[in-house]
Amino acid sequence: MSEEILINVTAMETRVALIENGLLQEIFIERHNHRGHVGDIFYGKVIRVMPGMEAAFIDIGLEKAAFIHASDIAPIGADGFETRDEQPKSIQQLLREGQFIVVQVAKDAISTKGARLTTKLTLPSRNLVYLPRSKHMGISQRIESEGERQRLLDQLEHCLGQESWDEHGGFIVRTAAEGGSAQELCEDVRYLRRLWRKVKQRIERANKISTVYGEVPLYIRTTRDLITAQVEKIRVDNEQSLGEIRQFLEDFIPESAAKLEAYSGDRPLFDLFGIEDEINKALGRQVMLKSGGDLIIDQTEAMTTIDVNTGSFLGSKNHAETVLKTNLEAANSISRQLRIRNLGGIIILDFIDMLDEEHQRQVHRALGKALERDPARTSITGISELGLVEMTRKRTRESLGQILNSPCPVCEGRGTQKSAETVCYEIFREILRVVRAYENDVLLVMASQVVVDRLLDEESDTLAELQELVEKTVKFEVEPMYTQEQFDVVLSG
Numbered sequence: 001m002s003e004e005i006l007i008n009v010t011a012m013e014t015r016v017a018l019i020e021n022g023l024l025q026e027i028f029i030e031r032h033n034h035r036g037h038v039g040d041i042f043y044g045k046v047i048r049v050m051p052g053m054e055a056a057f058i059d060i061g062l063e064k065a066a067f068i069h070a071s072d073i074a075p076i077g078a079d080g081f082e083t084r085d086e087q088p089k090s091i092q093q094l095l096r097e098g099q100f101i102v103v104q105v106a107k108d109a110i111s112t113k114g115a116r117l118t119t120k121l122t123l124p125s126r127n128l129v130y131l132p133r134s135k136h137m138g139i140s141q142r143i144e145s146e147g148e149r150q151r152l153l154d155q156l157e158h159c160l161g162q163e164s165w166d167e168h169g170g171f172i173v174r175t176a177a178e179g180g181s182a183q184e185l186c187e188d189v190r191y192l193r194r195l196w197r198k199v200k201q202r203i204e205r206a207n208k209i210s211t212v213y214g215e216v217p218l219y220i221r222t223t224r225d226l227i228t229a230q231v232e233k234i235r236v237d238n239e240q241s242l243g244e245i246r247q248f249l250e251d252f253i254p255e256s257a258a259k260l261e262a263y264s265g266d267r268p269l270f271d272l273f274g275i276e277d278e279i280n281k282a283l284g285r286q287v288m289l290k291s292g293g294d295l296i297i298d299q300t301e302a303m304t305t306i307d308v309n310t311g312s313f314l315g316s317k318n319h320a321e322t323v324l325k326t327n328l329e330a331a332n333s334i335s336r337q338l339r340i341r342n343l344g345g346i347i348i349l350d351f352i353d354m355l356d357e358e359h360q361r362q363v364h365r366a367l368g369k370a371l372e373r374d375p376a377r378t379s380i381t382g383i384s385e386l387g388l389v390e391m392t393r394k395r396t397r398e399s400l401g402q403i404l405n406s407p408c409p410v411c412e413g414r415g416t417q418k419s420a421e422t423v424c425y426e427i428f429r430e431i432l433r434v435v436r437a438y439e440n441d442v443l444l445v446m447a448s449q450v451v452v453d454r455l456l457d458e459e460s461d462t463l464a465e466l467q468e469l470v471e472k473t474v475k476f477e478v479e480p481m482y483t484q485e486q487f488d489v490v491l492s493g
Contacts, residue, residue, distance in 0.1 A: 002020075002021060002230065002232050003018065003019060003020050003021075003228070003230045003231045003232065004018075004019040004231065004232060004233045004234070004235065005017070005018055005019075005222070005223065005226055005227065005231055005233070005234045005235070006019060006235050006269055006270065006273060006275065007219045007222075007223075007234065007235065007236040007237070007238070007241065007245070008237055008238075008268070008269050008270050009219060009236070009237065009238035009240075009241045010238075011032070012031065012032060013029060013030060013031040013032060014029070014030045014032075014217065014218045014219055014241075015027065015028065015029050015030075015270065016028040016218060016219060016222040016226075017270065017273070017275050018222075018226055019273060020230075023336070024273075024274075024275055024278040024340060025336060025339055025340065025373075026226075026339045026340060026342075027275070027278075027279060027282075027340055027342075027400060028218055028222055029400070029403050029404070030217075030218040031403075036108045036218075036397050037062070037105040037108055037115060037215075038105050038106065038107065038108055038215070038396050038397060039104065039105065039122075039124070039215035040104065040105050040211060040213060040214050040215055041102065041103070041104045041121060041199060041211070041212050041213035042058075042060035042061065042102070042103055042104075042105070042209070042210070042211055042212065043100060043101075043102055043203060043206040043208075043209060043210050043211075043212050044058040044059055044060040044061075044066070044100070044101055044102075044103050044117075044209055045058065045059045045098065045099070045100055045101075045209055046058055046059075046095050046096065046097050046098060046099045046100075046101060047059045047065060047097065048065075048097060049091055049092060049095055049096065049097055050091070051090065051091060051092055053069075053091075054069060054070040054071075054090065054091045055067060055068060055069045055070065055091060056068055056091055056095050057114070058101065058103055058117055059209055060103065060105075060115070060117070060209060060211075061209045061210065061211070062109070062114070062115065063109075064109050064113075064114035064115070065114050066103070066105070066109075066114045066115040066116070066117045067113070067114050067115070067116055067117065068095075068103060068116070068117040068118065068119075069116075070088065070089070070090065070091040070094060071088070072106070072116075072117065072118040072119065072120065073091075073094045073095070073118075073119050074119050074120050074133070074134075075089065075094065076133065080133065081133055081134065081135060081168075082120065082133050082134050100206075101119065102119065102121070102203055102212070103117040103118065103119055104117065104118055104119070104120070104121050104122065105117060106118045106396065107395065107396050107397070108396065108397045108398060110395070110397075110398050110402065111301065111398075111402065119133075120133070120134070121133055123192050123195055123196060123199070123213075124174070124224075125188040125191055125192050125224075125252070126174075126176055126177075126184075126188060126224055126252045126253055127173065127174055127176055127177035127180055127184055127185055127188045128156075128171050128172065128173060128174060128177065128185065128188045128189065128192060129171065129172040129174060130169055130170075130171055130192035130193075130195075130196060131169055131170035131171065131172065132169040132196045132199075132200075133169065134169060134170040135168070135169070135170050136170035136172070137153065137156070137157075137170055137171055137172075138170075138171075138172045138173070139152060139153060139172065139173040140172070140173060140174055140175040140177075142175040143173070143175060143177075143178050148178060148179075152173045152177055152178075152180070152185070153173065155181075155182040155185050156171060156173060156185055156189075158182055159182060159185050159186040159189050160189065162186065169196070171189070173185075176225075176227075176228070179229075187252070188252075191252075195213075199212055199213045217241075217244075219236070219241050219244070219245060220244060220245065220248050223245055223248065223249070224248070224252070225375070227253060227256055227259075231256070231259060232259065233259055233261055234256075234259050234260045234261065235261050235262075235263045235269060236260065236261070236262060236263060237262075237263045237264070237268075237269045239262070242260070242262050245260060246260055278340070279400070279404075282337070282340045282341050282400055282401075283400070283401055283404060283405060285297055285298060287333060287337055288311075289311070289326065289329050289330060289333055290329065291325060291326055291329055292310075292311050293308065293309055293310045293311045293326040293329065293330065294308075294309050294311045295307065295308055295309075295330060295333060295334065295337065296309065297337065297341070297343075299341075299343065299399065299401060302345075302346070303345060303346040303347065303348060304343045304345065304346070304347045304348070305347075305348045305350065306334055306337075306347065306348070306349050306350065307350045308326065308327060308330040308349070308350060308351050308352050309352070310322065310323065310326050310352060320354070320355070320356055320359065323352045323353070323354055323359070324354065324356075324359045324362065324363070326352060327351045327352055327354065327359075327363045328362065328363060328366050330351065331351075331363055331366040331367040331370055332366065332370045334349060334367065334370070335367070335370035335371050335373070335374060336370075338371075338374065338376075338378075338393055339374055339376075340400065341399055341400045341401065342395075342397065342398075342399045342400055343393060343395075343399055344376070344392075344393045344394060344395020344396075344399070345392065345393070345395050346390070346391075346392055347390075347391045347392065347393060348388055348389075348390055348391075349367075349388065349389040349390075349391065350387065350388055351363060351383070351387060351388075351389065352387075353387045354383075354387070360383045363383070364380075364382060364383055364389070367380060367389065368380060374393070376393050376394045376395075376396075377393070377394040378391060378392065378393045378394070379391060379392045409483075410483045410484070410485070417483070417484055417485055418484065418485045420450050420451050420454045420484060421454065421458075421459075423447070423451050423484060423485060423487060424451060424454055424455055424459050426487070427445055427447065427451070427455070427487055427489065428462065428463075428466055430487075430489045431443060431445075431466060431470065431472075431474065431489055432466075432470065434489050434491075435470045435472055438491055440472070440491040440492065441472055441473060442472065442473045442474075442475060442491075442492040443472055443473070443474050443475070443489055443490070443491065443492060444474075444475050444476075444477060444489070444490050444491070444492035445474060445475070445476050445477070445487065445488070445489050446476075446477045446478075446479045446482070446487060446488045446490070447476070447478070447479060447482060447486070447487040447488075448478070448479065448480075448482045448483065448484050448486065448487075449478045449480070450484055451484060451487065452476050452477075452478050455476060456476065475492060
């Protein structure tokens with residue numbers, strides 16, 4: 001399995017694409033005027049405590065007030081470390097209005113919701129996550145070998161025992177550390193200790209709402225998190241960013257520095273690899289499968305639904321085999337689409353109905369295996385009696401559609417608009433209301449071109465009957481700026 005990381009940096013935005021065997025697997029976009037804040041640490045102020053929700057709103061200097069739940073607040077003991085009480089405290093015991101508090105963004109603001117916060121601070125490096133206020137030692141669940149898990153924990157303990165550190169705290173060994181040396185872990189420990197010392201000094205000096213730590217830029221962050229032994233090339237089309245990434249690699253991942261490559265071709269980097277087309281496809285509802293089937297993906301505020309259809313695929317054997325083949329292909333495609341579109345929260349998968357229980361197990365296993373490659377935490381249920389699979393995927397930032405799209409001003413996000421026929425009938429009802437209230441002999445209807453055309457054509461007989469009934473003259477005027485749903489019935493001299 002070969003992978004490449006493509007990094008496109010412009011004055012407006014940064015885009016990073018992960019390519020696997022020639023196919024786009026993930027896309028990250030960060031606009032410079034709307035940067036994400038996951039991982040940033042703020043000195044914020046409590047502006048409202050809500051006992052009924054066991055939560056509070058915190059002003060951290062962003063456009064929307066951020067949100068913190070009582071379960072995300074860890075009380076700090078006299079020794080400066082998080083404490084755990086047998087009886088969870090209420091939000092009123094934990095926070096009061098006007099109080100200043102150090103918080104970290106766990107989830108970016110999405111749609112109308114503000115950012116989600118936590119007081120359980122973490123600082124990531126290439127191989128480790130530092131927990132400055134915790135004594136917990138852990139290791140990524142994605143490292144499955146018990147021998148490797150124990151080796152890494154032993155190396156970490158050795159690093160922590162080598163020197164007398166001023167700061168204490170916990171660590172989590174990241175998946176990227178698998179196969180790493182003790183020296184690499186020790187270097188990460190030193191870096192994270194120094195970083196926390198600086199953050200701590202900023203916290204101690206803070207006397208107003210402010211940012212005390214900002215995550216590194218997207219191109220550094222994704223290089224840190226995405227680079228693995230399978231990555232063969234990191235192509236960058238911006239000279240300044242290339243220099244920063246090279247310095248980062250030389251400092252923390254020197255064995256990967258040779259993979260870095262400047263791209264200066266005539267064609268834009270994303271055009272060369274077909275990424276622009278993939279992004280446009282990922283904004284649509286329909287995803288075509290190679291077999292001829294398709295997926296229909298609908299994202300709503302509450303959940304995302306994915307419907308699998310056989311489409312034009314007829315198969316070469318019986319119906320059950322055709323359905324199985326389509327569902328197996330769909331399982332792999334769904335996993336890829338979740339990553340590309342960055343869909344999170346509750347997701348309902350409607351596979352084509354399968355009567356054979358073994359076929360159901362095969363599809364469920366294929367889905368689980370495909371999701372193993374997803375860096376986001378996922379959880380799936382079995383296939384229900386209705387043939388549905390319920391799953392969740394951790395959401396920390398906006399989906400691709402939320403970043404690149406805005407609600408349609410015509411349909412206001414419904415995805416449909418009232419037909420011209422429906423609008424005509426609404427106009428007829430409005431005329432009846434107006435004639436009851438006013439005595440004018442002439443009424444003027446202002447509407448869009450398509451609605452006026454229908455009134456004077458398909459609805460002309462109904463219109464004539466209406467004018468005879470109300471004993472009024474009705475005139476029409478096309479308003480080019482009106483949408484299909486907009487109209488006005490006004491009095492005319």
